[in-house]
Amino acid sequence: MMDCVEETNHDPLSAPSVTSPASVDTKLEKKKPNENVSLADNSLLVDISDALSEKEKVKFSVHTKTTLPEFQKSQFSVVRQHEEFVWLHDRYEENEEYAGYIIPPAPPRPDFDASREKLQRLGEGEGALTREEFLKMKEELEDEYLATFKKTVAMHEVFLQRLAAHPVFRNDAHLRVFLEYEQDLCAKPRGKMDLIGGLMRSMTTTTDEIYLGATVRDVNDFFEQETAFLQEYYSHLKEAVAKVDRMTTKHKEVADAHIKLSSCLTQLGTREQPATERFLTRAAETFEKCRKIEGRMASDQDLKLADTLRYYMRDAHAAKAVLVRRLRCLAAYEAANRNLERARAKNKDVHAAEQVQADACARFEQLSARAREELLDFRTRRVAAFRKSLIDLAELEIKHAAAQQELFRKSLQMLRECQ
Numbered sequence: 001m002m003d004c005v006e007e008t009n010h011d012p013l014s015a016p017s018v019t020s021p022a023s024v025d026t027k028l029e030k031k032k033p034n035e036n037v038s039l040a041d042n043s044l045l046v047d048i049s050d051a052l053s054e055k056e057k058v059k060f061s062v063h064t065k066t067t068l069p070e071f072q073k074s075q076f077s078v079v080r081q082h083e084e085f086v087w088l089h090d091r092y093e094e095n096e097e098y099a100g101y102i103i104p105p106a107p108p109r110p111d112f113d114a115s116r117e118k119l120q121r122l123g124e125g126e127g128a129l130t131r132e133e134f135l136k137m138k139e140e141l142e143d144e145y146l147a148t149f150k151k152t153v154a155m156h157e158v159f160l161q162r163l164a165a166h167p168v169f170r171n172d173a174h175l176r177v178f179l180e181y182e183q184d185l186c187a188k189p190r191g192k193m194d195l196i197g198g199l200m201r202s203m204t205t206t207t208d209e210i211y212l213g214a215t216v217r218d219v220n221d222f223f224e225q226e227t228a229f230l231q232e233y234y235s236h237l238k239e240a241v242a243k244v245d246r247m248t249t250k251h252k253e254v255a256d257a258h259i260k261l262s263s264c265l266t267q268l269g270t271r272e273q274p275a276t277e278r279f280l281t282r283a284a285e286t287f288e289k290c291r292k293i294e295g296r297m298a299s300d301q302d303l304k305l306a307d308t309l310r311y312y313m314r315d316a317h318a319a320k321a322v323l324v325r326r327l328r329c330l331a332a333y334e335a336a337n338r339n340l341e342r343a344r345a346k347n348k349d350v351h352a353a354e355q356v357q358a359d360a361c362a363r364f365e366q367l368s369a370r371a372r373e374e375l376l377d378f379r380t381r382r383v384a385a386f387r388k389s390l391i392d393l394a395e396l397e398i399k400h401a402a403a404q405q406e407l408f409r410k411s412l413q414m415l416r417e418c419q
Helices: 082-094 113-124 131-165 173-180 190-214 222-269 274-346 350-418
Strands: 026-028 046-053 058-066 073-078
Touching: 046 131, 058 082, 058 131, 058 173, 073 173, 082 131, 082 173, 113 131, 131 222, 131 274, 222 274, 222 350, 274 350
Parallel strands: none
Antiparallel strands: 026 046, 046 058, 058 073
């Protein structure tokens, strides 16, 4: 039941001469459950109460509160790593009983490459920077790292909350093991062979989607329309994610440029007369404060827009996988019909063929009914999620714009006083 794969060592933030945010414990305190997941049923509530970042891994403290009789206690907490979340996702994907359900996408692996790269550059250029410049760059790195860390925690929490809120997934024995078992689940980082196996499974799914779409005729208008919609929807989301990522990257570069402007003005002020120095120093302070606002705006765009698009791109892929599994089931049902016709023509093993055909028919109809419900729920869920994210983003943009306007107003007033 528990898979062990080859362990790999990876230090997300390691560089000389600088204390990394990841080399010191980073902790997120208890917070409210994610609002994107419906928790109307309070019989099983799951949240990540806090998380701890170390050099090589992130440990999530998963807290559970339940009234379900299957669990031994009403409240309990366990510590889990990312690989154990992937282990849980794989157990759902491998279970044929869940073929008609949209399985929540596994949370992405914590990625601190950008922070590590900036940390390395900061360590290499420490001697060429003033103490003030070094502290500003270090503060920027820590803010970026913390934003990435919070996103990682949120993605892992959403995965668990969707499983806990689902009327079928919540009853799975593997979920109970994940939530209750206090020891390590023996789920380690995937080795090369596991990654190759995952790639082959992905290629098989894509091949089946193309082959079955061309060879199996689906007479159900609902699923035919959903297939066409999801293919187009997924491609649009993929394109949108790429464009939003470029936009947020450029926005972060704009925020970074304010540090250079502030430093240059500060250095220039030391070579000028006292009145000019005072003017340039205050201008530098304005750019530094503006950098913080621009950085927050870029982080909010990444969290509220880019992450929402990215999550539902992966969720749309999971919905497409349901349709592929349904086509496989339909192909098996049609094959059973053909085998039954041959058996009747030969008057041999008719009863066995009839039983196989009846089982295939029942399985196909059951899977189709579940898939219809899941796809309708997916439609409602994604609209509500996008609506909430866009409203939140608009409110944050207005808030930051007002703060920036007030900053410029006060800064202009101070600069006039310096003249």
